[in-house]
Amino acid sequence: MAMPTSHLLKIAAARRSIRKYKAVPVEREKLDLCLEAARLAPSACNAQPYRFIVLDEPALKEKFCAAVFGGVYSACRFAAAAPVMVAVVSDTGKLTAWLGNQMQSTNFRLVDIGIAAEHFVLAAAEQGLGTCWLGWFNAKAAAKALGLGTGIKVEVLLSVGYPDEAPPPRKRKTTKELAGYNTDI
Numbered sequence: 001m002a003m004p005t006s007h008l009l010k011i012a013a014a015r016r017s018i019r020k021y022k023a024v025p026v027e028r029e030k031l032d033l034c035l036e037a038a039r040l041a042p043s044a045c046n047a048q049p050y051r052f053i054v055l056d057e058p059a060l061k062e063k064f065c066a067a068v069f070g071g072v073y074s075a076c077r078f079a080a081a082a083p084v085m086v087a088v089v090s091d092t093g094k095l096t097a098w099l100g101n102q103m104q105s106t107n108f109r110l111v112d113i114g115i116a117a118e119h120f121v122l123a124a125a126e127q128g129l130g131t132c133w134l135g136w137f138n139a140k141a142a143a144k145a146l147g148l149g150t151g152i153k154v155e156v157l158l159s160v161g162y163p164d165e166a167p168p169p170r171k172r173k174t175t176k177e178l179a180g181y182n183t184d185i
């Protein structure tokens with residue numbers, strides 16, 4: 001049976017991690033739409049334990065990138081060429097969410113951040129923007145550069161801009177390898 005198609009599936013299939021960007025600014029309307037998609041994300045206990053800090057002012061963004069992609073983190077220096085850098089920052093959130101974390105030994109805060117950030121990424125892809133999730137950066141330098149208080153952490157970065165490359169799709173597990181119905185596991 002042919003796989004049914006959908007708008008969402010087309011966007012998910014077309015999205016790539018983009019590591020080369022055109023030197024073209026990104027319209028605020030497009031970034032606002034990505035932020036709206038992130039805002040609508042579900043989260044444990046509706047805690048929404050994150051903030052998105054969007055750096056699109058060139059001097060500010062460059063200073064930030066110089067601070068976070070130095071030394072051992074230089075593998076991600078490519079991201080400094082993106083016109084926009086988004087810091088996804090954790091917020092301690094609600095007590096109920098914290099309790100849920102403790103009782104379930106699942107880090108719902110990170111689950112929530114992942115969902116919201118991917119909403120952002122898919123909304124960017126829908127608008128022709130390229131993004132790359134970045135987990136390899138100097139988190140302490142990032143918090144300092146953003147002037148964050150203690151206990152507030154930059155969990156991931158997203159580089160955003162118009163793609164200057166069209167990478168082929170990366171290999172994925174088959175559906176059979178990663179999913180099964182009922183006892184078919």
Ligand SMILES: Cc1cc2nc3c(=O)[nH]c(=O)nc-3n(C[C@H](O)[C@H](O)[C@H](O)COP(=O)(O)O)c2cc1C
Nearest residue numbers: 015016017018076132133134135136137156169170
């Ligand atoms: C949480 C997370 C962290 C990532 N960190 C990095 C990173 O530090 N540097 C990088 O170049 N790519 C990073 N990536 C991108 C992955 O390498 C990429 O998603 C994966 O290889 C699949 O390729 P695709 O996104 O083009 O489908 C990260 C992705 C995720 C989801």
